[in-house]
Amino acid sequence: MITFNNISKVYNSGAQTITALDQVTLEIKEGEIFGVIGFSGAGKSTLLRCVNALETPSEGEVLVGGDLLATLSPKQLRKKRKTIGMIFQHFNLLQAKTVFDNIAIPLYLLGYKKRDVKNKVRELLSFVELSEQAHKYPDQLSGGQKQRVGIARALATDPSILLCDEATSALDPQTTSSILALLKKINAAYNITILIITHEMNVIQEICDSVAVMENGRVIETGSVFDVFAYPKTATARRFVSSVLQDELPLSLQQMLYKQDETHQIYRIVFTGESTGQPLLSQVAKNFHVDVSVLYGHVTELQGTPFGNLVVQLKGEANEISKTLAYIQDQAVEVREVVSHAS
Known part of the structure; x- marks a missing residue:
């Protein structure tokens, strides 16, 4: 056209x-x-x-x-x-x-x-x-x-x-x-x-x-x-x-998190379609030695498809965090590390 x-x-x-x-x-x-x-x-x-x-x-x-x-x-x-x-x-x-x-x-x-x-x-x-x-x-x-x-x-x-x-x-x-x-x-x-x-x-x-x-x-x-x-x-x-989506963490929150403990990482987890309804974080808490804190959560609809966006803090040993990330990705869910502006 x-x-x-x-x-x-x-x-x-x-x-x-x-x-x-x-x-x-x-x-x-x-x-x-x-x-x-x-x-x-x-x-x-x-x-x-x-x-x-x-x-x-x-x-x-x-x-x-x-x-x-x-x-x-x-x-x-x-x-x-x-x-x-x-x-x-x-x-x-x-x-x-x-x-x-x-x-x-x-x-x-x-x-x-x-x-x-x-x-x-x-x-x-x-x-x-x-x-x-x-x-x-x-x-x-x-x-x-x-x-x-x-x-x-x-x-x-x-x-x-x-x-x-x-x-x-x-x-x-x-x-x-x-x-x-x-x-x-x-x-x-x-x-x-x-x-x-x-x-x-x-x-x-x-x-x-x-x-x-x-x-x-x-x-x-x-x-x-x-x-x-x-x-x-x-x-x-x-x-x-x-x-x-208003999913950027305030700088003051980032600074507070990194001052508390450096043995954690912050990730963005993106759910689309049917994966939006999965009890993913509860499964992570049961199966891995990591602490999960939800810093931000938002679910909306894009072109008729559910779209979920979570920002989470993972605390634990590096190998446990790695296994957790691999598990999340195996569930057809995308995960990206959030780069901090606090350091």
Whole structure:
């Protein structure tokens, strides 16, 4: 559906050269909800704008629905853009227009008859649950309601692709969840491909099928949401995952543990699927001469699969700890040593 082939984007500002995108290659499948995450300046927005040709790559190719954007005539490009909806961080509503008129604008611009516009807008208002707000103005709405208007407007032209530019970052957590639920509803009802850029890993966890992690204009990690959460390969991905799982031990706790006794080690145990329900630690306590202390525990669901994450302290002789670790790994459970920052 959307393919980026080795695209780069370089801006020249006087004597300064800024590389916003650096040899990015990605493929987003039809009907997928794909997230791109990164810190400010990572290149996320530039990548998004390449999909609707608001930005043109300095190098490489962008294909949307099998069409190479660089080869399209202005008329063909305008037609292609009708298939791409856009949702903005700050809603971009016309304050002097009612909710109804804000949604109707794209339809009037495309030459729809007044009766057809009325029917379509009513349908969209019902879908986003704003039927009773049709004649209100944006300043009479909450942030979540404004974003629902923006979503309805983006759906007005029946797009096959929906681009979300930090669509929830201006919203509180509860409203964010309701907007993400609406996006999932849109994806399921219309099979629309959704591309989301965000700096919030909880958004990726809650809605996306796949994710790409960007840093300094490059994609440094990509995969299913489950794989990136369960087995992050880069430091940046681990930072984002930790922001959701909150599994980093406070430095003060680490210092206290290492001052008490150096004959222990700290490990992260990752459970997935059926292994999440195993009585693993009780078996360890019965079978090995080690003391186990749970320092952190978290169980969640990733793409419908249970995911457990424990940070434990193992105290005992080195050979007993080694046998314990081997036993844990034999149960199809991953175990990793936690590097302390306290020393």
